[in-house]
Amino acid sequence: MELDSPIQDVKGVGKQLSSKFNKLGIHTIADLISYYPKYYEDYSKITDIAKLKTGKHTIKAKINQVSGRYVRRGMHITEAIASDETGSARLIWFNQPYRAKAIISNKYYLISGDFDLRYQKFAMQNPSCELEGDLPVNSGRILPKYRETKGLKSNQIRKVIKNILPLINSTQETLPGWIIKSNKLISRSKALYLIHYPKLNKDIEAAKARLGFEEVFELTLSALIIKQLNSTEKALKIKFDLNLAKDFIGHLPFKLTDDQRRVLWSIYKDLEKDIPMNRLLEGDVGSGKTVVATMAALMSLKQGYQVALMAPTEILAKQHADTIHSLLKPLGMEDRVGLLIGKMSSKSKAISHSQIKSGNMQFIIGTHALIQEKVDIKKLSLIIIDEQHRFGVEQRKKLIAKAGHMPHVLTMTATPIPRSLTLTLYGEMDVSLIKQKPENRKPIITEICSPNSRDAVYDKIITQLKAGRQAFVVCPLILDSEVLKGLRSAEVVYKELKQGYFKDWRVGLLHGKQKTDEKSSIMQDFIDKKLDILVSTTVIEVGVDVPNANVMLIENADRFGLAQLHQLRGRIGRGEHQSHCYLMQTDSQAPTRRLRAIEGTNDGFKLSELDLDIRGPGAIYGTAQHGALDLSIAKLTDVELIATARNTAKQFIEREENLVQYSHLASQVNKLLGVTNLN
Ligand code: ADP
Numbered sequence: 246m247e248l249d250s251p252i253q254d255v256k257g258v259g260k261q262l263s264s265k266f267n268k269l270g271i272h273t274i275a276d277l278i279s280y281y282p283k284y285y286e287d288y289s290k291i292t293d294i295a296k297l298k299t300g301k302h303t304i305k306a307k308i309n310q311v312s313g314r315y316v317r318r319g320m321h322i323t324e325a326i327a328s329d330e331t332g333s334a335r336l337i338w339f340n341q342p343y344r345a346k347a348i349i350s351n352k353y354y355l356i357s358g359d360f361d362l363r364y365q366k367f368a369m370q371n372p373s374c375e376l377e378g379d380l381p382v383n384s385g386r387i388l389p390k391y392r393e394t395k396g397l398k399s400n401q402i403r404k405v406i407k408n409i410l411p412l413i414n415s416t417q418e419t420l421p422g423w424i425i426k427s428n429k430l431i432s433r434s435k436a437l438y439l440i441h442y443p444k445l446n447k448d449i450e451a452a453k454a455r456l457g458f459e460e461v462f463e464l465t466l467s468a469l470i471i472k473q474l475n476s477t478e479k480a481l482k483i484k485f486d487l488n489l490a491k492d493f494i495g496h497l498p499f500k501l502t503d504d505q506r507r508v509l510w511s512i513y514k515d516l517e518k519d520i521p522m523n524r525l526l527e528g529d530v531g532s533g534k535t536v537v538a539t540m541a542a543l544m545s546l547k548q549g550y551q552v553a554l555m556a557p558t559e560i561l562a563k564q565h566a567d568t569i570h571s572l573l574k575p576l577g578m579e580d581r582v583g584l585l586i587g588k589m590s591s592k593s594k595a596i597s598h599s600q601i602k603s604g605n606m607q608f609i610i611g612t613h614a615l616i617q618e619k620v621d622i623k624k625l626s627l628i629i630i631d632e633q634h635r636f637g638v639e640q641r642k643k644l645i646a647k648a649g650h651m652p653h654v655l656t657m658t659a660t661p662i663p664r665s666l667t668l669t670l671y672g673e674m675d676v677s678l679i680k681q682k683p684e685n686r687k688p689i690i691t692e693i694c695s696p697n698s699r700d701a702v703y704d705k706i707i708t709q710l711k712a713g714r715q716a717f718v719v720c721p722l723i724l725d726s727e728v729l730k731g732l733r734s735a736e737v738v739y740k741e742l743k744q745g746y747f748k749d750w751r752v753g754l755l756h757g758k759q760k761t762d763e764k765s766s767i768m769q770d771f772i773d774k775k776l777d778i779l780v781s782t783t784v785i786e787v788g789v790d791v792p793n794a795n796v797m798l799i800e801n802a803d804r805f806g807l808a809q810l811h812q813l814r815g816r817i818g819r820g821e822h823q824s825h826c827y828l829m830q831t832d833s834q835a836p837t838r839r840l841r842a843i844e845g846t847n848d849g850f851k852l853s854e855l856d857l858d859i860r861g862p863g864a865i866y867g868t869a870q871h872g873a874l875d876l877s878i879a880k881l882t883d884v885e886l887i888a889t890a891r892n893t894a895k896q897f898i899e900r901e902e903n904l905v906q907y908s909h910l911a912s913q914v915n916k917l918l919g920v921t922n923l924n
């Protein structure tokens with residue numbers, strides 16, 4: 246038997262059982278070893294029979310007077326009497342006729358089970374019993390509880406694990422000795438033994454500490470290795486020109502916030518080096534990241550280099566192109582901006598391509614197709630990525646091949662991520678935050694409403710429309726659904742509003758099933774104020790900037806996640822007018838903690854901490870596909886663990902440890918290096 250032997254090779258695992266194991270994702274012995282318990286039930290303490298109370302107990306007793314019978318068809322009962330020095334108790338098993346034959350009289354057994362009333366008599370029900378002296382499996386110990394499937398329960402999993410204990414005990418160490426020592430960890434084999442076979446409660450802690458450390462260590466080490474790989478590449482040095490920056494700022498219709506300035510300063514410092522920048526800019530919706538991006542690009546433009554800005558959708562790309570065009574106009578640099586999106590005619594695409602190639606088009610804005618298509622951007626000095634994408638090792642390689650060097654990379658996200666998560670999920674990047682909102686911004690007023698105040702909410706919306714503003718109405722579904730009764734769909738709400746309350750207004754409909762062209766033109770109509778109300782699904786979520794829209798009604802708000810509600814709400818509150826967000830509940834029930842949180846604050850960072858608390862890391866928007874979330878033991882909320890693991894990973898690199906020496910670690914790190922979601 247080897248670690249990579251199929252599970253069927255283990256004693257006691259036949260074809261049938263092995264297919265059940267497969268259902269749980271366990272194919273090899275190694276899979277089973279790393280199939281960690283979900284929780285434990287402590288049956289390790291032995292209770293005197295005289296002291297038995299209702300509940301779960303273990304007794305140490307002899308078993309006599311065993312008898313089995315059918316009480317009715319299909320119902321077999323085995324009864325017995327267990328006795329120790331203090332007294333005796335009844336045992337009862339249902340439909341386990343083999344019990345009677347298996348029990349040897351006058352031997353001591355460890356008997357674990359539920360002591361309770363049945364047929365007016367107290368008895369231990371369906372207890373497990375094992376001869377005292379053997380290594381116990383299902384009795385008289387701390388019992389691990391595993392995720393189960395039909396026909397494969399924890400007691401069977403425990404039996405199979407018992408048969409592979411020799412293999413567990415000979416598991417090789419995966420971490421360097423100095424790491425184990427300095428972090429006071431137990432060995433890997435001991436940890437794996439104890440996670441399945443703890444003697445004491447503190448064994449579980451020790452095992453989890455070791456295995457959890459290893460998980461986070463791998464994660465942070467991979468991040469630091471990417472960081473190191475990145476720093477060995479050469480980028481173009483971009484000189485900072487103070488006068489140019491001042492000139493640009495002088496033409497802005499507003500004052501930059503302190504956070505914007507601080508972030509820009511870090512970016513400019515990075516760009517002056519030939520080590521490629523890899524910076525994450527986290528700024529809540531509406532915090533003004535576009536200006537920062539434009540200013541980051543400014544110095545490259547001056548020097549004759551190229552910059553690519555990638556947006557997740559064509560609508561956003563166009564909007565960015567317009568914004569940036571007008572931001573650069575006062576400096577006479579607007580002609581250097583160009584758009585490259587899939588939808589362009591092949592003729593204008595060809596023109597763009599040749600302008601990019603000649604270097605006349607310096608600031609190229611598009612979707613990520615921009616770096617995938619055969620575009621010749623030789624002087625690419627900086628890539629700016631807007632929203633939710635990140636660069637993996639593969640993309641980096643492609644870019645280096647294309648440009649001949651590694652460009653500086655600025656990734657921007659409107660997803661506020663709790664700090665502990667930033668270090669693990671984005672550990673390979675330097676992080677800048679914009680926490681302040683622009684000064685002129687009035688906080689959005691958010692109100693939870695119930696369906697019986699619907700008309701009053703509509704009236705408030707109409708007041709805003711009369712003042713020349715626009716409104717979003719967001720629904721959880723496109724079409725009404727049989728299954729999801731009570732949820733309002735965009736199609737139905739659209740018709741209802743258009744023919745009813747809002748018949749004097751121009752109502753539009755936007756959802757994900759529409760063709761890309763149709764979506765763009767509807768969105769464009771809304772931007773151009775040809776529509777007053779836009780009924781939509783969550784497709785409007787990302788990035789769209791319509792400062793004149795200052796009202797949002799979210800239908801079935803209780804059905805959305807906290808992060809999503811915050812993202813949606815970020816579509817308003819972008820102009821000088823006071824904005825309102827109405828959270829319409831499905832029923833008139835008391836509002837959930839989530840809704841009250843969103844009503845109570847506009848601070849995305851606070852909300853993300855809360856979301857992490859309520860729903861765990863999987864809830865953090867945009868992190869779902871990240872391999873980092875597959876952790877089975879460690880908690881990404883464990884700030885202390887993350888800090889220690891990261892420090893250790895730093896030491897590992899500083900000591901110039903050779904990863905090849907640690908094959909398990911190397912393969913884990915390799916897996917994580919491939920993690921990317923730019924596709
Ligand atoms: P986001 O960070 O969500 O991408 P944007 O860059 O779209 O935000 O900015 C939102 C709006 O705020 C834009 O209309 C922009 O012109 C404006 N803005 C940006 N910075 C400032 C500032 N310092 N003061 C006032 N308004 C600003």
Ligand code: MG
Nearest residue numbers: 534535631788
């Ligand atoms: Mg933006």
